[in-house]
Amino acid sequence: MKRLSLLLCAGLTLGACSKEEPAPEPVRPVLSFEVRAESEESLGRFAGSIQARYETNLGFRVPGRIANRNVDVGAEVGKGALLATLDPTDQQNQLRSAQGDLARVEAQWINAQANARRQQQLFDRGVGAQAQLDIAQTDLKTTRASLEQARAAVNQARDQLAYSELRTDHGGVVTAWMAEAGQVVSAGQQVVTLARPDIKEAVIDLPASLVDQLPADVVFKVALQLDPSVNTTAVVREIEPQAQSATRTRRSRLTLTQTPPTFRLGTAISVTLSSAIVPRTEVPLSALQEVDGQARVWIVDPQARTVAPREVTVLSRDHDSALISSGIKIGERVVSAGVNSLKPGQKVKIDEDSPR
CATH class of the missing domain: 2.40.30.170 (Efflux pump adaptor protein, beta barrel domain)
Structure with a gap:
């Protein structure tokens, strides 16, 4: 009898030991954000x-074929920098021709001066005619005008030769080229764009x-x-x-x-x-939960690490966010993802730095 009692007690003890303790409710990780007031509308x-x-479109002042392009797009250049050159053959020939004309007119000028002096000396001695003196002086004036014209032609030819080089009027950065070496361009045609940085x-x-x-x-x-x-x-x-x-x-x-x-x-x-x-509160649509036609969000208690639902009033919605007029306060933390699997008072693990 004693043995039977001992067996029963042992069986009861084993049965009590075999009962499992209820598992604690798991802590659910959630994403959350701190509510802030929106004072700007995007x-x-x-x-x-x-x-x-300021950008300048540069081009040659004379026509010709581009012989060289000295800089590339993105290059920074200073004032007077050489950007490109034309084949100068035509301009050089024009300069030589103008210089030849100048030399011929200079010789005529020297001869006209000498003739005018002789006629003046003869007239002063009374052996020269007034008509011959007038002709000599007229020829001198005509030759002088021709000399000035020839000098101007030489200067113009030199300018034309200088125009075969494209130089900058100010420092800047080359932003675009509209012509390449070997291309024939006309006078004034846009070749390069220079920007002031x-x-x-x-x-x-x-x-x-x-x-x-x-x-x-x-x-x-x-x-x-x-x-x-x-x-x-x-x-x-x-x-x-x-x-x-x-x-x-x-x-x-x-x-x-x-x-x-x-x-x-x-x-x-x-x-x-x-x-x-006017300041307002904006939340992502993923933070809203519809229950019986009423919108609500889940508020995080940062001390107890639990969540609780709260009804809110929605002003408007768009494709990814909603404007809230009442129900939440500035500074509170709201769950932004996983709201459909939460229960009131549930323990949660939050990321304090979670983005909205």
């Missing part, structure tokens, strides 16, 4: 580039419909596409009055408030347009 983001405010501006193309509705307090934020942390603000300097027929956009030139060193000519930028609005 009007869009547009791609553009950094360009020089000292004053830069942002250039973007804005939709014509947006330009007509820009608010007076619009803010242009200009940032590098490769490094958005490098940014500055800008104001409109010029907007083309007519839209391009193909794209229905109007080119806009913006004056930069500051010009960071990395804003080089041709650098790709992004320009964000915004305007001031």
Whole structure:
């Protein structure tokens, strides 16, 4: 009997030991963000580039065939730098011809001077005729005019020879070439574009419909596409009055408030347009949960590391966010992903630095 009692007690003890403790509720990791007030309304983001405010289109002042192109696109040149040269054969021949004419007229000038002196001396001694003296003086004046004309022709020929070299009027950066070595160009034809790098501006193309509705307090934020942390603000300097027929956009030139060193000519930028609005709260659509037609979000208790649902009033929605008019406060943390698998009071693991 005693043995039976011992067996029963042992069986009860084993049965009690075999009961499992209930598993603790798992801690669910969630993404969250801190609620902030939005005081600006984004009007869009547009791609553009950094360009020089002042650009000069240069060309030769005489026609000819380009013999040499001395610099490439992107080269920085100083004032008076040689950009390209024409074949100078024609200009050199014109100069030699003008110099030959000058030498002939100079000889005539010397002879006319000598003849005028002789006729004057003969007339002074009373053995020369007045008519011969008048002819000699007239010939002297005519020869002098021919001499001045010949000298001007030589100077013009020298200028024409100098025009076969294309030089800069100011320092700058070569941004484009429209002709190559061996190409025949006419006088005044655009050959190269030279930009002054000292004053830069942002250039973007804005939709014509947006330009007509820009608010007076619009803010242009200009940032590098490769490094958005490098940014500055800008104001409109010029907007083309007519839209391009193909794209229905109007080119806009913006004056930069500051010009960071990395804003080089041709650098790709992004320009964000915004305007001031009444402060409001914006949350991603992934943070909203619909329950019986009522929108709600999950608020994180940072001390207890738990979540609780809260109903909110939605003003408007777009493809990825919603505007909230009431229900949450500035500074609270809201779950931004995984809301459909949460329960009130559930323990969560949050990332304090989670993006919105």
